[in-house]
Amino acid sequence: MIKVNIYVTFKKSVLDPQGRAVQHALHSLGFKEVAEVRVGRFIQLQVEAKNKTELQKRVDKMCHQLLSNPVIEDYTFEFEK
Secondary structure (H helix, E strand, O other), rough: OOEEEEEEEEEEOOOHHHHHHHHHHHOOOOOOOOOOOOOEEEEEEEOOOHHHHHHHHHHHHHHHHOOOOOOOEEEEEEEEO
C-alpha cells in the first residue's frame, strides 16, 4: 500500500474568505506578523499500485475529476513511504 497526500487550495487569483477570516482572527489574538492565510483541504489515500508512474497518472486524474475543482483550485500530491 502506498499513502498519497493530496493538498487542494484555491488558486491565487481566487478570493479565500475563510483564509481572510483566519488572518483577521490571528491579528486579533496579537499575531500581527501573519501576512496572508490560505485555507485548503488535505486528503490522504491509501492505494495499491505496482507501477508508480501509472499511479501518478491515476491520482492526477482523481484530483482533476473529483477531488478538486480545476476552475478555482490547484492541487499537489506526494507519495509517502
